[in-house]
Amino acid sequence: MRSSPVSEPRLNEEVLSKSSLGIATFKADGHCVSANEAMKSIIEKMGEEVREGDFQEAQLWNKSGLLVDAAEALSTGVEKRREIHVVTALGREIWLDRRLSRFVDSGETRLVLIVNDISDQRLVDGAVRKDQEMLRGILSISPVAIGLTQDRRITWVNDAWVKMFGFENPQQWAGKSARIIYASQNEYERVGKLLYDSATPGKVAETDAKFRRNDGTTFDGYVRIRAVDPSDPNKGTVAVTYDVTDRKKAEQALQESEARFRTLFEAAEDCIFIKDHDLRYVYVNPAMERLYGIPLSEIVGHRAEDFFGEETGKIIRNSDNRVLKGQSIEHEYTRLLRGILRTVHEVRVPLKNIMGKITGICGISRDVTERKNVGQARTISVPEHYPSAAMHKVLREARYASATESIVLLQGESGSGKDYLARWIHDHSRRSSGPYFAVNCAAVSKELAESELFGHEAGAFTGAGGRKRGLLELAEGGTLLLNEIGELPLSLQSKLLTFLDTKAFLRVGGDKSIHINARLIAATHRNLETEVAEGRFMAALFYRLSVFTLDVPPLRDRVEDIPTLAEEIISALGTELHLEQAPVIDPADMNRLMRYSWPGNVRELRNVLERALMLSRGDRLNLVLPLRRQGFDEWEHTIRFTPGRSLHDITDEVTRSLCEYVLKRSGGSRQEAARLLDISRTALYRHMKRLRVTSDFETQN
Numbered sequence: 001m002r003s004s005p006v007s008e009p010r011l012n013e014e015v016l017s018k019s020s021l022g023i024a025t026f027k028a029d030g031h032c033v034s035a036n037e038a039m040k041s042i043i044e045k046m047g048e049e050v051r052e053g054d055f056q057e058a059q060l061w062n063k064s065g066l067l068v069d070a071a072e073a074l075s076t077g078v079e080k081r082r083e084i085h086v087v088t089a090l091g092r093e094i095w096l097d098r099r100l101s102r103f104v105d106s107g108e109t110r111l112v113l114i115v116n117d118i119s120d121q122r123l124v125d126g127a128v129r130k131d132q133e134m135l136r137g138i139l140s141i142s143p144v145a146i147g148l149t150q151d152r153r154i155t156w157v158n159d160a161w162v163k164m165f166g167f168e169n170p171q172q173w174a175g176k177s178a179r180i181i182y183a184s185q186n187e188y189e190r191v192g193k194l195l196y197d198s199a200t201p202g203k204v205a206e207t208d209a210k211f212r213r214n215d216g217t218t219f220d221g222y223v224r225i226r227a228v229d230p231s232d233p234n235k236g237t238v239a240v241t242y243d244v245t246d247r248k249k250a251e252q253a254l255q256e257s258e259a260r261f262r263t264l265f266e267a268a269e270d271c272i273f274i275k276d277h278d279l280r281y282v283y284v285n286p287a288m289e290r291l292y293g294i295p296l297s298e299i300v301g302h303r304a305e306d307f308f309g310e311e312t313g314k315i316i317r318n319s320d321n322r323v324l325k326g327q328s329i330e331h332e333y334t335r336l337l338r339g340i341l342r343t344v345h346e347v348r349v350p351l352k353n354i355m356g357k358i359t360g361i362c363g364i365s366r367d368v369t370e371r372k373n374v375g376q377a378r379t380i381s382v383p384e385h386y387p388s389a390a391m392h393k394v395l396r397e398a399r400y401a402s403a404t405e406s407i408v409l410l411q412g413e414s415g416s417g418k419d420y421l422a423r424w425i426h427d428h429s430r431r432s433s434g435p436y437f438a439v440n441c442a443a444v445s446k447e448l449a450e451s452e453l454f455g456h457e458a459g460a461f462t463g464a465g466g467r468k469r470g471l472l473e474l475a476e477g478g479t480l481l482l483n484e485i486g487e488l489p490l491s492l493q494s495k496l497l498t499f500l501d502t503k504a505f506l507r508v509g510g511d512k513s514i515h516i517n518a519r520l521i522a523a524t525h526r527n528l529e530t531e532v533a534e535g536r537f538m539a540a541l542f543y544r545l546s547v548f549t550l551d552v553p554p555l556r557d558r559v560e561d562i563p564t565l566a567e568e569i570i571s572a573l574g575t576e577l578h579l580e581q582a583p584v585i586d587p588a589d590m591n592r593l594m595r596y597s598w599p600g601n602v603r604e605l606r607n608v609l610e611r612a613l614m615l616s617r618g619d620r621l622n623l624v625l626p627l628r629r630q631g632f633d634e635w636e637h638t639i640r641f642t643p644g645r646s647l648h649d650i651t652d653e654v655t656r657s658l659c660e661y662v663l664k665r666s667g668g669s670r671q672e673a674a675r676l677l678d679i680s681r682t683a684l685y686r687h688m689k690r691l692r693v694t695s696d697f698e699t700q701n
Contacts, residue, residue, distance in 0.1 A: 022115035150236035166214035185208035271365035331476035388558035389660030402428040415603030434478030460509025486526035592667035
């Protein structure tokens with residue numbers, strides 16, 4: 001039914017001129033009465049040229065298509081609304097929201113055209129739709145189970161969700177309550193209270209949950225929920241669900257493993273510790289507290305120098321830094337712990353994360369003091385003071401050597417005490433807490449010498465069933481004595497020289513360079529300069545070893561030291577032989593010891609005293625000096641023939657010299673001297689009496 005003209009609205013001219021909408025009015029015959037600037041702009045945007053007076057031209061409006069449905073709007077009085085899509089000649093897309101309405105102006109029926117340019121809105125809406133379609137496509141193929149819910153009802157799920165819960169297709173979920181995915185009503189209510197009801201804009205709510213599949217089986221899961229539109233929580237939520245069954249099993253296995261590890265860690269008799277990359281203790285077990293006598297709370301968070309001092313801490317720090325570079329270190333050291341010197345065997349290895357990156361150090365220490373004491377070879381300590389000037393000089397130089405880290409070369413006759421002096425240097429050096437090893441190069445076969453020094457890998461040669469650490473590795477942090485180094489084969493001398501220059505070597509059959517921190521002391525009874533000249537010793541190695549050379553004097557050149565040495569040796573032997581009280585050497589025996597030439601040096605002195613102790617009864621020492629026929633080769637006497645001397649005089653001179661020498665070699669024993677000369681004791685006495693041999697060596701036996 002047509003509306004009454006008087007009831008229809010009148011167009012306000014002010015609205016017409018100021019509105020941002022395109023507005024134009026027309027008479028019933030289609031003649032344009034007025035059009036505002038906004039309408040003119042819209043027409044031009046559509047690609048139509050507008051000149052003055054063009055709005056009165058019906059052709060302009062017909063061409064634009066804006067007056068479609070105009071006749072129906074005039075006849076029915078019903079507003080006609082249409083969305084018009086225009087593609088300009090330049091390919092630009094324009095969307096217009098057009099409205100046609102009838103109105104009465106001064107009793108005359110007219111038509112009003114209102115146009116709103118919605119191009120920008122349509123572009124935004126289109127982009128949003130594309131983004132939503134793209135997002136939904138991405139979510140659909142995501143391996144993570146994702147679902148949309150509203151009012152606790154499922155509105156959309158992806159394929160991963162369908163697969164996780166065992167349904168046939170996503171449509172099975174539409175409109176269903178989220179209750180169907182939870183293992184029980186209580187679980188559903190708990191999660192709903194925590195997540196669905198508390199979902200707030202911009203925040204993620206999450207919790208563990210027990211879920212149920214379509215076949216009735218349950219699994220451990222984890223759900224995260226967030227409001228879809230942060231500005232309007234009522235628009236629904238997005239839920240991301242994870243099946244964490246394997247993770248839960250792994251966590252349980254990890255917890256059980258940690259429990260077992262902690263039990264072993266705390267109950268272990270060996271000390272176990274872990275250091276971080278800054279070399280601070282982060283974990284230590286109770287055994288470490290017992291060994292060090294320091295509460296665990298005072299160990300954790302501290303470094304080694306906080307307990308052992310800066311000097312020892314520096315040595316430990318240097319070793320730790322090598323471990324942080326990927327090297328495993330095994331060594332022994334001796335330190336004062338709780339007032340007692342204890343020897344500890346320690347292994348330190350790099351601690352790595354799952355990516356293989358070194359994050360710290362794991363170490364295991366064991367107190368081996370008793371084992372070391374049982375297996376320790378019997379030694380004679382070197383007294384701090386000797387009467388002889390020769391040993392004063394040697395010990396003074398040895399003190400200089402002990403204060404440095406340089407290589408030391410000890411030269412001297414066999415048995416003169418080079419090995420004892422090497423140990424003295426070690427014990428008075430900064431490495432005294434570290435291990436001390438000695439190897440006699442002359443006693444090791446050439447075939448095994450390299451393996452003994454440098455170690456070998458499994459299968460390096462026939463019989464090498466496993467990896468073996470050489471003496472150089474065992475001496476980590478301490479000292480290695482290479483006794484009789486002149487006996488090393490040339491091939492091994494070359495490898496030793498390389499080690500001295502680089503502090504690194506390869507095990508036999510190995511391909512990985514081993515770096516160690518050990519001091520080297522070499523000893524020999526040979527003249528290495530002569531060995532070099534004759535091609536039996538490398539000149540380069542000789543010069544490398546000759547950094548600090550000590551000449552150890554033979555015992556015959558320091559007879560003043562014999563009483564001190566004898567006392568020290570008898571005291572040590574008495575302990576070894578479990579004697580309640582060691583015999584005392586009487587002055588006559590001491591005189592004999594000091595008159596003997598000791599070709600075997602201190603080693604021979606020790607053997608003589610040990611034999612005497614074994615043969616002694618009571619408090620008297622049964623001392624017997626060695627008798628050597630080869631000693632005649634050492635005697636020589638120069639005869640000067642001058643006019644007036646007879647053969648008898650020359651013969652008496654030779655006899656007198658020989659008698660004096662033999663008496664000296666026999667320690668003054670006429671019986672032993674006679675046996676050496678292969679004559680009777682009476683004949684020797686006649687020669688001595690006739691030639692007036694009254695040497696201090698003469699005794700009454």
